[in-house]
Structures are given as structure tokens and as C-alpha cells.
Amino acid sequence: MRKSLIGLLLILSMVAVACGNSLEGEEVLYFGAPATDSPDGIAIQSSFEQFTEETGIIVTYVGSENFESELLAQIEAGNPPNIALWPQPGTVRAQARAGNLIPLEDLGVDLDEYRANFSPYLVGLGEVDGVPYGGAHAVNLKSIVWYQPAEFDSRGYSIPETWDEMIALADQIVADGMTPFCFGMYSNGATGWLATDWMEDIMLRTGNGTTSYDQWVNHEIPFNDPIVKNAATYLSQIMHTDGYVVGGTDAIVSTFFGDAQDPMFERDANGNPGCFMHRQASFIPGFWPEDAQEGLGTETTFFAFPDMEVPSDTVLGAGDMWAVLVNDEATQEVVDFMLSENYFDAIATNVAGTGSTRISAHIGFDTSKYWSATTQKQADFLKAALAANVFRFDGSDNMPPEVGSGSFWSEMTELAVQGPSYIDSALDNIEKSWP
Amino acid sequence: MSVKSDSNKLLVFGVRVVAFSFFPLLWFLSQAILFREITNKIPRPLLIFLAIVVGSTFIFLLYAGMNRIISYAPKNYQEGLYGAMFVGPAIFLLGLFLFYPAIRTIYLSFRDKWGENSVGFDNYTWAFSDKIMQITIRNQIIWLIGVVTLVISIGLIVAYVSDKLKKGEAIFKSIIFLPMAISGVGSSAIFKFIYAYRPPPLTQIGFLNGLRVTGGTDNLGNPCKNNIFENGKKIDYVNDGCTQPIGWLQQRDLTKFSTFENVRPDDTLMSWFSNFPLNTVLLMIIMVWMFTGFAMIVFSAAIKSVPAEITEAGRIDGASEARIFLSVVMPYVKSTIVVVATYLTVSVLKAYDIVFVTTRGDFETNLLAVKMMDEFSKFLHFGRASTVSILIFVSVVPIIVLNVFRNKEENSL
Incomplete structure (x- = not known):
């Protein structure tokens, strides 16, 4: 009896070691404010389907209406998600100052390319003392x-x-x-x-x-x-x-x-x-x-x-910003993907069918991909403003x-x-x- | 002899310390550290398997070890120590999860935003001088007085009256008790619909606003109705002269009501009345609605235990029904009232869900528990959040102390 137990343990640990080499099956937890089953939550989850198929990394989006307090509790308990999506960049900076976030540079992000793709202004919203922590994500149009x-x-x-x-x-x-x-x-x-x-x-x-x-x-x-x-x-x-x-x-x-x-x-x-x-x-x-x-x-x-x-x-807008709390290889892959141009494809083309009106903050994103004409028009507005550096983020959030x-x-x-x-x-x- | 008993006492004390704190601590820490280290390193099924095996083995070892230690103590103390052995881990865990956080919260309440530097009594000064905090404390007092008195008086009256019913007592009581079965969030959602406001010319879906806009005529003599179609013609309430809907949960005073519209500043009584915090009271009513059933059931049981002979005797002596209620029934249910009041007071101090679901503290309706969470998660001020929670804690303490004293009194009788 005892021998077979030890044998089982050995086999199990060998399986664990064998899996450790590739990122296949690695889990990345992504936590944000739009509820998991809300149109935005479903759209966010849908954007990772292709990615999971290609890399084997399982990204799970979890949303909660009490995102802020739950996240704080998780951080305090030493059990944070890999990536969190804040509705306000001001909070990203506050968390960065508290030392809870990992700078994008440590995740292998090319900062010059990132700034060029998302406009220095937007990137600057997630910076503390010139070090970018936050990743620009989606923006909306307020003007x-x-x-x-x-x-x-x-x-x-x-x-x-x-x-x-x-x-x-x-x-x-x-x-x-x-x-x-x-x-x-x-x-x-x-x-x-x-x-x-x-x-x-x-x-x-x-x-x-x-x-x-x-x-x-x-x-x-x-x-x-x-x-x-x-x-x-x-x-x-x-x-x-x-x-x-x-x-x-x-x-x-x-x-x-x-x-x-x-x-x-x-x-x-x-x-x-x-x-x-x-x-x-x-x-x-x-x-x-x-x-x-x-x-x-x-x-x-x-x-x-x-x-x-x-x-x-000038165009006023707002948007959310993500930042990384737990640094591992799988998370770096996800970050790489979220900063790439085609990350927003699934949301823009309405794959999930929930009619999300989110607009990518990526300047290079092809606005003709958006499923609704109204969103296209808004995205064009935003893209022009971001490129001309006359986009301004909701001041109260900052x-x-x-x-x-x-x-x-x-x-x-x-x-x-x-x-x-x-x-x-x-x-x-x-x-x-x-x- | 005396030297021997002294050394015995010392030994027993030593065994007690080891059995009470050292052993459980060792037990707890070893597991905490072990699982903290391996949580992210090994697959989940294996982790669960290990947790069951290691957890139960450790508990076995914990008790076997303590048993061993206690066996070194003198024979005549052993029985007591075995008892303590079973209580020890529980007390230890209680200390770990209750006393330690409480002490840390007190400590944090004297620190700044992130708990980095000491700020002395600044947070407490803020708690009593900040305008929003003052209003929050005021609301908490209104709730305490309002909920406790209303629930107890309504509960008592309903219990007494339903006791007198010849038929349908059970149905009557079930109806009153029903809200108790609905969660706080559910009740709040129900009342949110009752108080709902929609901008004109939309149909008012809220019960109160529906009543408000229906009836009367406008300046031209047309009837005012809540967007009702009659003979294919829509009758609405948008014309001048109709009563307009109001946002009930946004009314911090009564100035939107015709009686109080033109209060002169020198009319002290009327201007005092016009400051009546309507929205806070409307939210308080939700809690009264929820808890009246509970109070009624408890009081009903107490009233039923009043011996019929006594009330009968009172009646023969010619006492009125009110007199019997006050002089015969009341003394019997007095201790029950104190118990219900204690329970209600603690519930009100913890009240969170109602305000959270309805207004989330806007328009001067905040309560301490919601304010505590606001300071923690919205303003990221750990010091102030801790201070507010200490305020709640401190206001519960006298009630607990009172209860302990009362229990002792009753036991000594």
C-alpha cells in the first residue's frame, strides 16, 4: 500500500516536471472591472481564443463589479492575478508607486515601439518617474x-x-x-x-x-x-x-x-x-x-x-489600462500579444457577438475592421487625435x-x-x- | 511539601504553555510555510492530495504530541490539561484570525495612507471633523435609533395583535415574516424599484412616483396620468400643473414638497423639519421592513409564554387591554426586548448591503461600513479605513459589555 502511494507521487511529480518545459497549459489570470458575462467581459475573453490555440497558454478573464476592492484584498493577501485591467490609469500609477506592479521593460517590451504604437501621451498615463508600468488597451470617445x-x-x-x-x-x-x-x-x-x-x-x-x-x-x-x-x-x-x-x-x-x-x-x-x-x-x-x-x-x-x-x-476620451502583477514567461507572452496590432481583431469584428463598442488604442489598428459604422467613425476620430497628440484622457481619472x-x-x-x-x-x- | 507543589505548578504551567501556544504554532506555521512554498510549483490535483494527507497527519501528530507532553505533568492535573488540549488549538486560531487583525487594524489607524508613517491622531481628528464623515456618523445614529425603535415597537404590536387573532394567525405572521427570507440585496433591489425615478416624459415605473404623477389636473384642466393610453390618446403628466416625479433617494431634505417650499428662514420649527433627511429614512425603512418579521416571531414566542392566569386575573380586576399589555405582558418580555435590541444594534452597525445596492453612499446617505470600504478601495487610504472600522468596533463594545453583565445578573438570580 505504502509503496504504491510513493510510486503514484513519483509519477505525478514526473508529469509535472515534464510539463514545465513548454508554456503549453500555463494559466494566466486576467482580472478586470467589466463583469465576466457582460458584453465587454465576453469580448475580452474572446480576444484570447486565437492566442490560446496558437501558444497553448490559457488566459482566463475574470471580471467583477467590485474589482477595485477585491484586487486590493488579493494584493494584500499576496495572491494577485497575473494581469489586472484598471478602468482608471491613476490607480495604475498609485499601485506602481506602492511597488505592486512590474515595469513593462522587465517584461521584455520594446518601449520605443510601444510609445510609437500607442502615442507617448497615452503611454505616459501609466508611467511613474518615466518608467512605464501600464499597458494602453481600449479607449472611448467622450467629446x-x-x-x-x-x-x-x-x-x-x-x-x-x-x-x-x-x-x-x-x-x-x-x-x-x-x-x-x-x-x-x-x-x-x-x-x-x-x-x-x-x-x-x-x-x-x-x-x-x-x-x-x-x-x-x-x-x-x-x-x-x-x-x-x-x-x-x-x-x-x-x-x-x-x-x-x-x-x-x-x-x-x-x-x-x-x-x-x-x-x-x-x-x-x-x-x-x-x-x-x-x-x-x-x-x-x-x-x-x-x-x-x-x-x-x-x-x-x-x-x-x-x-x-x-x-x-482636441478629443476627450477615457479608457482602461492593464498592468502586470506577477511576472512569468506565459504572462510575458500574453503582454506581447496584447500590445500587438491584431490583439483587438476579435473584439472589433464582434466575434463574440455581444456588440462591444470598445475601441483599440493602437494607432496602427485598421479602423475598417470595426463591425459597426458608428464605432468606425469614432475610432477614426480617436486615431487622428492620438496621432496628432491632441487626445486627452478624462482628467478626473488622472x-x-x-x-x-x-x-x-x-x-x-x-x-x-x-x-x-x-x-x-x-x-x-x-x-x-x-x- | 510546599516546594514540591510549587515545582508541580511550574511544571503544569510549562506544559500548559507548550500545549496551548508552542505546539499549535509549530503545527500551523509548518503547514502554512510548506503550502505557501509548493502552491505554485506542483499541479493542483497533487496539491489537493497532499493537503489532505499532510493536513490530517499533522493534526494527528499535534494531538499525539500534546498527549505526550501532558503525560509528563502530575497525575492530578492531567484531566484538566487534556480538556485544555482540545481547546488550545481553537483558542490559538481565534487569536490568529481575530485578535491579530484587530490589533493590526488599531495599529494601522494611527498610520498614513499606505500605513508607512505614523500620523498620531490625525485620522481620528479627520473622522470627527470631515464633513462627509460627520454626516455618515449622523446617519448611523439615525439608523440606530430609527431601526431599533421602529422594529421593536412594530414587532411588539404585531406580535401582540396577532396573538389575539382568532383565525389566520399563521398566515398573518408568515406575511410579516416573509421579508426575513429575502436577502438584504434582494430587499434593496425591491425598494429601489419602489423609489425609482425616470426623467419625464418617460412612464414612471417606481411605485411612489407612479402614485405621485397620477391624479389631479394640469393648468388647462386636462387630467394628469402616468402615460396611460385612453381611446388611443396618450395622457401624460408633462404639462404645467401636474405633479412632477422626484428622485426619492436623492432628497436630502423636504424642500421639494409643497408644504416646505417657502419656509421662511426665521421659522425655526419649519426649517428644522425641512432638513429631515428623507433619503436616509427611506433606506432605513428597508431594514425595518426586513427585520420586523424577526422581532415579531421572537416577541410572539415571549408573549405566548405569559401565563394566561395572570392576564386573566388582571382582566377580572378590571384592567384595560392597554393596561394589561403595559403592566403584565411587558415585564415578561422585557429581557426578550433587550436581546432583540442588542441583535438589531449590532446588525445596524454592520449594515452595508442596503446602502451599497441603492445609493452607495451618495447624497448624504452613507453609513460607516460603506464608508470604510470607500476609504479602503476607492480612496486607497488604509489609515482612514482602519479608523472607521475602529469606530464601528468601539460602538459595538458597550453593547457586548452590557450583554455580558446582564447575562451574569440573570445567571446569579
Whole structure:
């Protein structure tokens, strides 16, 4: 009995040694925020199918809504996943500073090539003291306003090119007895981010454009600087002008951001839509009602956020960034693959059939591969902006979390509730909370 | 003689120390280190096999070894030591997984963001001076008082009344008890629909807003309804004069209600009332709804144990029903009330799921447990997160101490 047990152990350990030589069957755990069975989660998993077939490395994507806290617990317990996908590059830098991440250079990544492929700006978001830790992945487009061309045409409205034209159009719509803007910023535990997005878009187009935007994000100018105050005043014009937003000012903070555009698809007794314009990121069609989703690109489409004081092609966006926590050979192979041009093929061509609207951050990616015309158009926008270095990442994601996911959100919510007289206090409070 | 017994005591103490801490520690550490080292090196089936074999062998060795050690102790102490032998590992594990984390949390609460440098009492100053923390503590107090009093009073009344029912007591009680069977997340999701808000002109799917927008007429005399089609014509609520829906969970005060719309600042009473934190109370009601059934069942059992002779005697003496309830039934169920109150207090201090699912702490609805997780995972501030958890811990302690004293009192009676 004892002899046979020892024999079994010996055989088992020999099998283990024999497998160790190739990467066949090695497992790589990839952990991120989009839930495992959500459209994005399935799309991410599908992008590794080809890779697994070729190399034998098994990449398992696991997503959790409580990604951040679960990951922290895993790191603290000394049991992190190989790769983690953060929705905010700021957190990547914080984790890098805490010493939990492995620099890309140690993983055998050619940094010059990486910078050239993903634009130095995007790579820089994952750098600490000039050492890149984060891998650029997918980006989305925020500087867009959704609208319904048919409703515009039938009333003789034209797409506003500038802020003043947009205000004039809004006044026109109010005068016609309708509501120009859909605006909802309620989001469980993150209420306020929509207003911060607006602020960022306005900041990119006022003051000194991208220069003052970068200064603002890096806190080289105070948060209550006149430039920022000017931007907040513009935003307040939208939020607090009587009749501009659906349901009035009170409704802004009560409306779930995913429901916010629904009034545009609803017709009242006179056949008028509930609103005409909705400034929201490229991922919002995922929240539309099903029949509205079918009209994506035809019935409902988007125009670029209008020009303001500084005319420019700047584009605001956001995206996620991965970083490596456990360094082994299989992980290096996966990293190599994720930085390659064809990594996004499966997601772009919608292999999983879930209709993911993710856009690759790789400048060399062929945008004609995207399955939907709307995504193609957005990807072209982004690609041009990335190549011209006028793409800017969501500023609040790059601020310290105390501000970017704390006071900036809560004070913008407060501003929406309290009205224009609160602008000064809001900005002063955010400035005070900057660590 | 006395020298001998002293050395005996010393020996017993030595054996106790070895059996209680040294041996389990050795046992635990050897396995922890062994499996830590081999986890990523050998295939999983082999690992599981090893864990079973090694784990059970070690436990056998642990007890065999302790048995051996105890056999060196004097005969008349051995029985006690054998008892301790079985408790020893449990106490050791309790210490490892309960006391060690507690002490480390206290330590971390005096450190900075990543626990690197000491910051003295800064985190505690922050806990009581930060505006959001103050509101969180306020909410916690509202919940404590609100949930405990409401659950106990409603539970007691329902239990007493249902006890008097001639028919259908079981069905009545099951209905009240039903929410107890639903998880906290489930209940919160149900209530989230009750409080739901959608921007006009969408149909209101929330129960409260559905009621709110239905009824009345607009300024032109047309009826207001929740997007109902009548004879092919849509009747909505968007015209001036109809009541507009509100986001219930976003109302931090009552200023959106007509009674409080034009409160003068000098009207102290009314402006105090208008600051009523509506959303916090609405969330609190979810917990009341969940726990009333539990309180009712416990009280019902207590009320049933009141001897019928006593209430009968009271009735013959001409006491009213209220009088009987207060003077006869209440003294009998007093200790049950204390037990339920203790349980509720601890549950409220731990309450996390309701706020997490509904508002996640936005609009001044936060509770300490959610705030603790926010500081940990959102703001990555380990020091502050630890401080908040210490606050929760400290507020539970008096209740536990009280309970221990009460238990002792009852035992001594």
C-alpha cells in the first residue's frame, strides 16, 4: 500500500516536471472591472481564443463589479492575478508607486515601439518617474453629442458648430416649447462624473486649450483658477438655464446616467421627443432601450462637441489600462500579444457577438475592421487625435482619487443642485481637498 | 511539601504553555510555510492530495504530541490539561484570525495612507471633523435609533395583535415574516424599484412616483396620468400643473414638497423639519421592513409564554387591554426586548448591503461600513479605513459589555 502511494507521487511529480518545459497549459489570470458575462467581459475573453490555440497558454478573464476592492484584498493577501485591467490609469500609477506592479521593460517590451504604437501621451498615463508600468488597451470617445438627425431636419435645426450656436439652438428649442438637453448624472457611488466630463470638455476648449487642461489636471494651476471658474460657468449655463434640461435642474442628479437619453426616444402627445441633444461617451448606446439600439448610426447618431474659445480638434476620451502583477514567461507572452496590432481583431469584428463598442488604442489598428459604422467613425476620430497628440484622457481619472473620485464628483453634484451661486464654493472646496 | 507543589505548578504551567501556544504554532506555521512554498510549483490535483494527507497527519501528530507532553505533568492535573488540549488549538486560531487583525487594524489607524508613517491622531481628528464623515456618523445614529425603535415597537404590536387573532394567525405572521427570507440585496433591489425615478416624459415605473404623477389636473384642466393610453390618446403628466416625479433617494431634505417650499428662514420649527433627511429614512425603512418579521416571531414566542392566569386575573380586576399589555405582558418580555435590541444594534452597525445596492453612499446617505470600504478601495487610504472600522468596533463594545453583565445578573438570580 505504502509503496504504491510513493510510486503514484513519483509519477505525478514526473508529469509535472515534464510539463514545465513548454508554456503549453500555463494559466494566466486576467482580472478586470467589466463583469465576466457582460458584453465587454465576453469580448475580452474572446480576444484570447486565437492566442490560446496558437501558444497553448490559457488566459482566463475574470471580471467583477467590485474589482477595485477585491484586487486590493488579493494584493494584500499576496495572491494577485497575473494581469489586472484598471478602468482608471491613476490607480495604475498609485499601485506602481506602492511597488505592486512590474515595469513593462522587465517584461521584455520594446518601449520605443510601444510609445510609437500607442502615442507617448497615452503611454505616459501609466508611467511613474518615466518608467512605464501600464499597458494602453481600449479607449472611448467622450467629446460627442448624440442627436437624432430626422428630428433636427424636420424642424430645420442645424448641427451647432460652436458653443454659441448650441446655446442659440437650445434657446430656439425652448422657444418652440420643447427641451433641448438630456442630462442625467446619477450613478451609484460615482454621481457627478458626467458633470466632470462636461467640465473637461469645456476646459479643453477654453483658456489655453490643452496646455491649461494639462496644468489643471496636474494641479499646476489651482482648482479655483479663473480659467476653471470660467469653464464651470459655461457648464452651469447648461445645467441651470430654465427649461434647458429634461425635468428641470432638480432632475439632473436624480436621473440615472443610463436612463438619461431615454426621453430622446420617447414622443409626447404632439410627437415631439423629450430632448434633442445628449452629450455622453461612445459607450452609451449599451444603455439605450433595445429598439433604440437598432437605430444606432441611422436614427440616432452623434456630432462632435462644439468649438469654444479655443478652436481645436482636441478629443476627450477615457479608457482602461492593464498592468502586470506577477511576472512569468506565459504572462510575458500574453503582454506581447496584447500590445500587438491584431490583439483587438476579435473584439472589433464582434466575434463574440455581444456588440462591444470598445475601441483599440493602437494607432496602427485598421479602423475598417470595426463591425459597426458608428464605432468606425469614432475610432477614426480617436486615431487622428492620438496621432496628432491632441487626445486627452478624462482628467478626473488622472487626479488623485480623493479629488478625481471624491470631492470633484461630490462638489459637481452639489453645484448641480445648488445653482450658479455655488460655483465659487464648489471650486474652493475641491481645491482644499487636493492632497 | 510546599516546594514540591510549587515545582508541580511550574511544571503544569510549562506544559500548559507548550500545549496551548508552542505546539499549535509549530503545527500551523509548518503547514502554512510548506503550502505557501509548493502552491505554485506542483499541479493542483497533487496539491489537493497532499493537503489532505499532510493536513490530517499533522493534526494527528499535534494531538499525539500534546498527549505526550501532558503525560509528563502530575497525575492530578492531567484531566484538566487534556480538556485544555482540545481547546488550545481553537483558542490559538481565534487569536490568529481575530485578535491579530484587530490589533493590526488599531495599529494601522494611527498610520498614513499606505500605513508607512505614523500620523498620531490625525485620522481620528479627520473622522470627527470631515464633513462627509460627520454626516455618515449622523446617519448611523439615525439608523440606530430609527431601526431599533421602529422594529421593536412594530414587532411588539404585531406580535401582540396577532396573538389575539382568532383565525389566520399563521398566515398573518408568515406575511410579516416573509421579508426575513429575502436577502438584504434582494430587499434593496425591491425598494429601489419602489423609489425609482425616470426623467419625464418617460412612464414612471417606481411605485411612489407612479402614485405621485397620477391624479389631479394640469393648468388647462386636462387630467394628469402616468402615460396611460385612453381611446388611443396618450395622457401624460408633462404639462404645467401636474405633479412632477422626484428622485426619492436623492432628497436630502423636504424642500421639494409643497408644504416646505417657502419656509421662511426665521421659522425655526419649519426649517428644522425641512432638513429631515428623507433619503436616509427611506433606506432605513428597508431594514425595518426586513427585520420586523424577526422581532415579531421572537416577541410572539415571549408573549405566548405569559401565563394566561395572570392576564386573566388582571382582566377580572378590571384592567384595560392597554393596561394589561403595559403592566403584565411587558415585564415578561422585557429581557426578550433587550436581546432583540442588542441583535438589531449590532446588525445596524454592520449594515452595508442596503446602502451599497441603492445609493452607495451618495447624497448624504452613507453609513460607516460603506464608508470604510470607500476609504479602503476607492480612496486607497488604509489609515482612514482602519479608523472607521475602529469606530464601528468601539460602538459595538458597550453593547457586548452590557450583554455580558446582564447575562451574569440573570445567571446569579
